[in-house]
Amino acid sequence: MGGDIAGYSGTSTATSATSLTDSGASFSTTGNGLAGHTVVAAGVYGVITSNTGTVLTVDRWYTPNSPGGSAGSTPGATSAYVVLPGQAPYWYMALSTDGTAPAATDTSLTSEINVAGAGLSRKIATYGHTIGVASYSLAATYTVNGSDTSLPRTIAKIGIFNSIVGATGKMQFETAVSPTAVMSAIGDQLTVTDTVSN
Numbered sequence: 395m396g397g398d399i400a401g402y403s404g405t406s407t408a409t410s411a412t413s414l415t416d417s418g419a420s421f422s423t424t425g426n427g428l429a430g431h432t433v434v435a436a437g438v439y440g441v442i443t444s445n446t447g448t449v450l451t452v453d454r455w456y457t458p459n460s461p462g463g464s465a466g467s468t469p470g471a472t473s474a475y476v477v478l479p480g481q482a483p484y485w486y487m488a489l490s491t492d493g494t495a496p497a498a499t500d501t502s503l504t505s506e507i508n509v510a511g512a513g514l515s516r517k518i519a520t521y522g523h524t525i526g527v528a529s530y531s532l533a534a535t536y537t538v539n540g541s542d543t544s545l546p547r548t549i550a551k552i553g554i555f556n557s558i559v560g561a562t563g564k565m566q567f568e569t570a571v572s573p574t575a576v577m578s579a580i581g582d583q584l585t586v587t588d589t590v591s592n
Contacts, residue, residue, distance in 0.1 A: 402428075402477040406435060409469050414440070414450045416475070421445050430556060430564050432478045436469035441482040441557045450477070453557040462486075462518030462558060482556040484566040487534045487586065488516040490551040496568040503553035503568055508560030513539035514547065514577060516560050519588075533587040538577050546578035552586055 408415040414433055421428055428445045433452060440452025457466040469475070492505035507514045519532035532554060538545070549571050557563025567590075575584050 401479040404475060406469065406471065406473050406475055408471050409435070409473065411465070411468050412440075412452055412454065414452065414469070414473075414475060415448055417448050419448050421447055421450065421477075423447050428477060430481045432480075432482045433475055434478065435475035436467075436473040438466035438469060441563060442477070443557070443562055453559040453562050456558075481564075484554050484556045484564075485519055485521060485532065486516050486555045486558045486563070487519040487532060487588070488553045488555060488560065489514050489536065489549050489586075490553065490568075491547050491549065493548075493550040493574070496551065496570055500565070500568055502561070502565060503551065503555075506553065506560060507542075507547065509541055509543055511539070511541040512543070513537045514542050514549075516555065516558055518558065519554070528592040529589055530592075531587055531589045533585065535583060535585040536577075538580050538582040540580060542577070542580070546576050549575045549577060549584060549586075552588060554588070 404416045406414050407417040426444045428442045431442050432439050433450050438455040440455050442450050443453050444451045455466040488503050489507045490503045490505045514536050517534050519534040523530040551570050553568040554566045555563040569588050
């Protein structure tokens with residue numbers, strides 16, 4: 395899994411829908427040293443977006459058997475926890491209407507479609523890999539629904555993230571969609587497959 399820490403464990407002293415506090419902890423604070431790592435507590439996990447010496451801020455709590463589904467329950471205030479030493483997986487795909495060429499310096503997806511409950515919002519992608527082949531793929535299918543607004547939308551770019559929560563988490567990379575795809579009515583569907591060469 396890789397990573398720059400050996401891991402932390404303990405018992406929380408407070409929790410919320412987006413945080414875990416251990417008042418006796420001494421978490422790495424150098425450049426939000428735990429951002430991107432995973433904290434596991436009481437059968438759920440969260441992707442750490444930032445931290446102080448005693449508080450881990452997470453994007454949300456996930457249920458392990460349904461990481462692309464609804465948020466998991468908040469762990470109890472005094473739950474045993476462990477911070478895993480590796481980075482959280484980058485398996486969430488987001489769509490954007492921004493036609494600007496991707497740049498190595500981009501850290502977020504400009505004009506990401508981020509509407510609660512919308513069919514074009516960030517979702518978990520299906521991972522594919524063939525043994526002996528120096529590439530892998532991430533694929534996701536989007537269907538416009540009644541929560542999608544500002545139609546039509548021209549899909550010009552995708553981003554791959556470690557969080558399902560729009561406008562948060564770390565972006566691993568972005569890719570231009572070519573040709574662009576116009577989503578204009580409820581029921582319109584788009585399947586995006588991004589192949590990454592190693």
